[in-house]
Amino acid sequence: MHETPHIPTLDDVAKAAGVSTATVSRCLNEKQKVSAKTLAKVMETVESLGYTPNFNARAMAAKQSRTIGAIIPTMENAIFARGLQAFQEKLLEKGYNLLVSSSAYQPKLEAQQIRELVARGADGLLLIGYERDEAVYEYLARRGIPTVLAWASMPGSEHASVGFDNRAAMRLLADKVIEMGHRRIAVISGIVDGNDRAAERLAGIQDSWQAHGFHLNDLPIIQTPYEIENGATAFEQLVQADVKPTVIMCGNDVLAAGVISKARDLGFNVPNDISVTGFDDIELAKHVFPALTTVHVPHRQMGRVAAESLIELIEHRVKKVSHQLDVSIEMRASLQRI
Amino acid sequence: MHETPHIPTLDDVAKAAGVSTATVSRCLNEKQKVSAKTLAKVMETVESLGYTPNFNARAMAAKQSRTIGAIIPTMENAIFARGLQAFQEKLLEKGYNLLVSSSAYQPKLEAQQIRELVARGADGLLLIGYERDEAVYEYLARRGIPTVLAWASMPGSEHASVGFDNRAAMRLLADKVIEMGHRRIAVISGIVDGNDRAAERLAGIQDSWQAHGFHLNDLPIIQTPYEIENGATAFEQLVQADVKPTVIMCGNDVLAAGVISKARDLGFNVPNDISVTGFDDIELAKHVFPALTTVHVPHRQMGRVAAESLIELIEHRVKKVSHQLDVSIEMRASLQRI
DNA sequence: ATTGTAAATGTAAGCGCTTGCCATATCCCC
């Protein structure tokens, strides 16, 4: 498209300003070490030459990139959007940049992307959940890459984390459901294999179910990837059972939205004929009809705290941090007393 | 957290394998230039040392990063998710990596992120829409960075683009709406300032409106950022007017979802009392109730074609590419004949 | 054997920046 038309470098700026490259570098990075006069002169030439520092060269020489990497399971739905947004805002505020990849819920891909981000010189990493191959953690430890795990919490774990107790939260919701008279619960869970959050949420329902004296065999469960369409499909299957459930508890709001949509198509009145619950409290939750009873997760807070913790780890080499945030049950119209 | 425990470099591998760094580099990048025996030996040491190439060093020495950058206005909703996903898939297939930033619909931020990505050594860029400061295009041209603009199309423009005609598409939908008997249309548009897609969509409605002999003064318009909540709020305002609209045409599906939700809260029956239309055909569109009449955009195709075009630009230094994709009107229950 | 050619490998010069260390300027006080 173009014959690369010389791109200005530090050297060019130095020559043009009549100083050494060291001085230009200082003007860019440690202004206080430079006299006001020199600074002004240098900045002016930087401006006039349209100079932009080469990031790779900088990262290489400084052995730090002020970049942190995040790998989330998916960008296709809003689950992680708000939290990540807050994470990024806090990062920018502290002078860091964010690099995001999505692993499509595939551990192999995630491992690969971790290496990729590390190879790119990420100073730290944000990962979702804790369930991954031990080799990955070893790799991270060997390279000395500070890492924070979010969206889950592992009391007693050796890893830094910022999250909440998925299991306890879902159990709380299930308790509520049973309290409201429901005795025929069906579950649409995310795929639990390789996804600790999904697994824990499911376990939370099971905890409650058993604690109330019911048998696990009487708790129908469908596992399916977190997509709105899958919620719809799973619902269709569940209501074909001999014993119709009175409530569908979903692994997250996206599945629940699919359920509500399909239920209406099939002529069910939610919540009169059947109740539905979700998890996450994404924005959509209060805009579906009927509004979704769900577990409210403090996404923005989680993002902010994760950013602060990670920076702490990077800059002060703190041993470890662990924050468990509180969640709450958001009662809305989709869940009704039976 | 750790005393950085020596990270293996190319040199380490070379020494351990008893060859030169050049040979190791060749084993990693141009296998065919190396004898099978050497290759095997080197790869083995790479493996045993757990060596990962340093990306920054590589990009610097090779003057190319096999990375391409994309800046989208927002990650908070699903508008760009599917297209970007397809874009990335095609990129990976061709051996490129993707770096994504979001500009929050702020031109200043976008300009900054463009510089950031270029500084990081991006070989090419994907940008959304065409409306941006001329200085940005000049910068890109000066650095010789191949760039593809997507989600919009500019016949006759000098820039490479892959998109569709927002204006014509929306006009088509508006024609349909008017054909169905609607004479009192209200519009909830995205913020048109700095957003050519939003501006063109709005213009499309206005085109149709005037072509049918109506006066622009009789077309109420609210501009608001693309958020579900904002659609709800805007709707509330619009129905307070003396002359109630019979249809609300929204700048995208997210706004429309907010409208549908709020309409129900206020006791309106959609579409009997009032019709609603969207734009984009995101997954949600067919899962709200009633299902949304909208403009179907071939997001995945757009992503794929954009990736191919960009790579073409980068590798073959083709002069320019421009693809205009077809969109279609997706008629669903939210729009009713009056 | 000798030579020619191509394939395989090595040598070393950067890529654009940061930073430890050293050399000046600058300034203040006596």
Added chain:
DNA sequence: GGGGATATGGCAAGCGCTTACATTTACAAT
């Protein structure tokens, strides 16, 4: 005005890799 403390600025050595060019090796043909 001299001595020393301190603020500035320069020098040059890398950071880990690629690659043009030089050198060596392998092998076939003479």
